[in-house]
Amino acid sequence: MVHSRRMLVLRAVIEDYIRSQEPVGSSALAHHHDLGVSSATIRNDMAALEDEGYLVQPHTSAGRIPTEHGYRYFVDRLSTLVPLTQAQRRGITRFLGGSVSLQDTLQRGARILADITGQVAVISSPSLSKSTLRHVELVPLSDSRLLAVVITDTGGVAQHTLTMPEPCTQSDLDDFCSLINADCTGLRLFTAAQRIRTLALDTLSSPRRRLAGALADALTSMADDEQTSDLYMAGTSQLAHQRTIGDLAPLFDALEEQVVLMRLMSTLGEDQGGVGVAIGSETHNPGLIHASVVSSGYGRSPETADETGTDTETGSERQAKGEHADPVAFVGSIGPTHMDYGATMTAVRTVARYLTGLLAQDEDDDGH
CATH class of the missing domain: 3.30.450.40 (GAF domain)
Incomplete structure (x- = not known):
């Protein structure tokens, strides 16, 4: 632990070095800062700070500059x-x-x-992995393909193509989306995928179960995608x-x-x-x-x-x-x-x- 006065000296050295980007000497500190001690005492404190790894003297007879350790101490104690x-x-x-x-x-x-x-x-x-579901919409592309449009709470829009073994009517799609939006809005995509799988097992009929599985896989894929940010x-x-x-x-x-x-x-x-x-x-x-x-x-x-x-x-x-x-x-x-x-x-x-x-x-x- 740095002595309390030495901590003030260290802070003064760092502040002056940040401002000037030149090595800081004891006489400059005594002149520019009200440390309440003599230049000789400040010089001793700076030597002790150097021994403790907070300062380094880049050249003989020159002032001192902060080390990485000194900056860390300074940042951690910014009041x-x-x-x-x-x-x-x-x-x-x-x-x-x-x-x-x-x-x-x-x-x-x-x-x-x-x-x-x-x-x-x-x-x-x-x-996307940290966003939550705001709304999902399923748009038919053909008899066997659907476009899942996912809107998140952060305004992001993601799309994923779903392949279905059998066609779904528009009424089925609308009812399914209403169910998912009512039950999963506000959940993170990965959590929403888990909820959808649970719904598929507990309450959904066979066609909707397959649709739920495809949508859950799509949401999981979106959540896992490292390139979405x-x-x-x-x-x-x-x-x-x-x-x-x-x-x-x-x-x-x-x-x-x-x-x-x-x-x-x-x-x-x-x-x-x-x-x-x-x-x-x-x-x-x-x-x-x-x-x-x-x-x-x-x-x-x-x-x-x-x-x-x-x-x-x-x-x-x-x-x-x-x-x-x-x-x-x-x-x-x-x-x-x-x-x-x-x-x-x-x-x-x-x-x-x-x-x-x-x-x-x-x-x-x-x-x-």
């Missing part, structure tokens, strides 16, 4: 996040409010997040201006590995309402060894923040109150390890909350 300015919040609302579709909103969200942070912004579309990315051109982020080639390679990136950000963003941070080696990706990733989930989450988005309640605190809900997608930012963590975390969370509110509003507008 407050830097609030966005009123102009930034109005800009987000105005820019995203002009969207014409969910896809347009996600692309705009990535662009404005990249503009605010000066980093790479990544937003995933809602995953698209990534919207912006700000990659700004990486060229990050002189200290290291070799850009491995980083661009990491950004191309979308499945790996989605898995990382989804894991970080699972605690919806909170913000997850992976620093350097914590990403378990060689291409991100000199970068940090900040992510927050969005979707069916209780709205607990005020309109300024400045509350500091953690995801675990919300979960203790029964306010936790699994996110359906994530918002993320990727930048150098010397990023402004407080500002980035706030920006990511603000965009995530906007998207959560947008999906909830769409659901309310549809009468659910």
